[in-house]
Amino acid sequence: MNMEMVKTLIIIIMSSVLVDNYVLSRFLGICPFLGVSKKVNQSVGMGVSVIFVMLVATAVTWPIQAYILNPLKMGYMQTIVFILVIAALVQFIEIFLKKFIPALHKSLGVYLPLITTNCAVLGVTINNITDYGVEDSNAFLFSMVSSLGCGLGFLFAMVLFSGMRSRIEESDVPESFKGLPVTLVAASFISMAFFGFAGIVENLLA
Amino acid sequence: MSKQNNMSILLKGLLRENPVFVLILGTCPTLATTTSVDGALGMGLATMAVLICSNIVISLLRKFIPDTVRIPCYIVVIAGFVTVVQMLIQAFIPDLYETLGVYLALITVNCIILGRAEMFAGKNSVGKSALDGIGMGIGFTIALLAMSTVREVVGAGSFAGNEIPFLVENGLTIGILIKAPGGLMVYGLLIAVVNKITKGKLIKKKEFSCEGCPSASSCHGGCSAEKEDK
Numbered sequence: 001m002n003m004e005m006v007k008t009l010i011i012i013i014m015s016s017v018l019v020d021n022y023v024l025s026r027f028l029g030i031c032p033f034l035g036v037s038k039k040v041n042q043s044v045g046m047g048v049s050v051i052f053v054m055l056v057a058t059a060v061t062w063p064i065q066a067y068i069l070n071p072l073k074m075g076y077m078q079t080i081v082f083i084l085v086i087a088a089l090v091q092f093i094e095i096f097l098k099k100f101i102p103a104l105h106k107s108l109g110v111y112l113p114l115i116t117t118n119c120a121v122l123g124v125t126i127n128n129i130t131d132y133g134v135e136d137s138n139a140f141l142f143s144m145v146s147s148l149g150c151g152l153g154f155l156f157a158m159v160l161f162s163g164m165r166s167r168i169e170e171s172d173v174p175e176s177f178k179g180l181p182v183t184l185v186a187a188s189f190i191s192m193a194f195f196g197f198a199g200i201v202e203n204l205l206a
Numbered sequence: 207m208s209k210q211n212n213m214s215i216l217l218k219g220l221l222r223e224n225p226v227f228v229l230i231l232g233t234c235p236t237l238a239t240t241t242s243v244d245g246a247l248g249m250g251l252a253t254m255a256v257l258i259c260s261n262i263v264i265s266l267l268r269k270f271i272p273d274t275v276r277i278p279c280y281i282v283v284i285a286g287f288v289t290v291v292q293m294l295i296q297a298f299i300p301d302l303y304e305t306l307g308v309y310l311a312l313i314t315v316n317c318i319i320l321g322r323a324e325m326f327a328g329k330n331s332v333g334k335s336a337l338d339g340i341g342m343g344i345g346f347t348i349a350l351l352a353m354s355t356v357r358e359v360v361g362a363g364s365f366a367g368n369e370i371p372f373l374v375e376n377g378l379t380i381g382i383l384i385k386a387p388g389g390l391m392v393y394g395l396l397i398a399v400v401n402k403i404t405k406g407k408l409i410k411k412k413e414f415s416c417e418g419c420p421s422a423s424s425c426h427g428g429c430s431a432e433k434e435d436k
Contacts (some may be wrong), residue, residue, distance in 0.1 A: 024387075025386040026238065026386075027233075027234050027237040027386070027389065028234055028238075028312070029234070030234045030237060031233060031234070031235040031317065034233070076289060076292075077289070078311070079285050079288055079289050079292065079311045079314055080282065080285040080286060080289055083281055083285050083314050083315065084278070084281070084282065087277075087281060088278075094284075100355060116242060117281075117315045117320060119234050119312045119316075122311070122314065122315050123308055124313055126308050126311055126312075127308055130308070134277065155416055175401075176398045176399075176401040176402040177394075177398050177401075179400065180230065180394070180397055181393070181394040181395065181397045183394070184390050184393050184394030185390070185391055185394040185395070186393035186396065187390045187394075188387045188388070188390035188394065189387070191386050191390055192382070192386040192387040194386075195382075195385065195386065195387060
């Protein structure tokens with residue numbers, strides 16, 4: 001692994017955490033972002049579960065695309081196969097954790113079923129195939145690193161936002177803005193803050 | 207009586223149970239594809255097509271699908287129709303396919319479709335489920351059009367790709383509205399407007415909660431139970 005490679009990997013991580021943040025600029029995984037971000041510890045739990053599932057899902061779906069779907073010329077089955085694999089995988093992880101690592105199951109277990117229909121997980125697996133392909137010898141590594149970055153970005157956004165929400169709970173909001181609307185407007189501000197990172201990655205290691 | 211009933215099933219999706227502004231489902235495509243009116247219309251119609259087809263098929267199969275594995279079964283049916291719609295759009299409207307990109311495949315995990323399958327099509331007859339699909343689909347499309355009209359007119363000074371000279375020449379556009387933060391802000395403001403007009407009566411759901419979440423049955427209210435004991 002040479003210097004150039006390390007540089008590329010750092011750029012992939014930084015851009016998926018800060019610039020192309022999955023929640024705040026690509027709008028994937030908005031439901032858990034708004035639903036489970038009331039308390040900091042909950043958002044950490046959800047974020048860690050998402051990172052975990054994203055990594056495992058990419059590790060499974062990339063070989064399926066490369067060694068099963070593409071050789072058989074069944075690329076169009078991508079959506080069906082990926083969502084089924086993710087659904088089965090999440091179930092399997094839940095059963096596995098329950099049996100072998102009960103402590104982890106206790107803290108992450110409740111979030112796992114919610115992740116099955118989380119568009120961020122399906123999105124990251126499909127985006128990895130479109131962005132990095134299956135031909136390149138480094139594609140699998142890039143895909144895994146990009147999933148890690150996307151998951152970290154999700155966790156980062158969740159934790160920041162839960163801090164913001166606990167402040168909103170205590171403030172006086174106009175009647176028609178109570179609840180959802182003010183949450184969305186607050187999310188818009190945090191997204192605006194992330195907007196400021198645009199362009200940072202190109203010059204990061206130049 | 208029955209006719210009246212069918213009419214109300216069809217119409218409730220438009221306003222009283224509008225999936226975007228009242229039930230707060232399908233937030234991801236609502237935010238991501240409303241930067242232009244064209245994209246929003248395409249997304250709305252594609253979702254509607256999938257919703258109607260999956261509602262009909264799930265309703266036909268409702269007596270054969272065992273209760274314990276119904277969610278995976280629903281997902282397979284939905285993903286099948288999404289693939290069909292994806293291939294049709296790629297073949298006949300390649301521009302739209304480029305605009306929507308990954309969000310087209312992500313119709314599969316759109317909560318509206320799984321939510322309607324779980325809440326309506328799995329319990330009702332084929333005809334009613336089809337009407338529900340049509341109503342909800344139109345409601346979703348209207349909501350996307352409303353969002354995208356605000357965002358495109360104010361953000362880019364154009365409507366469906368046609369520039370509005372008055373706005374552009376006088377520099378009256380707010381560029382951030384077509385960027386990511388604008389989506390969240392316009393969505394929040396529109397819900398607040400609906401709240402204001404109906405004096406908070408329409409939108410009963412004040413927070414994101416397990417109610418209406420299609421995964422709720424499989425997590426046994428896990429996330430809300432945890433909220434209470436902490």
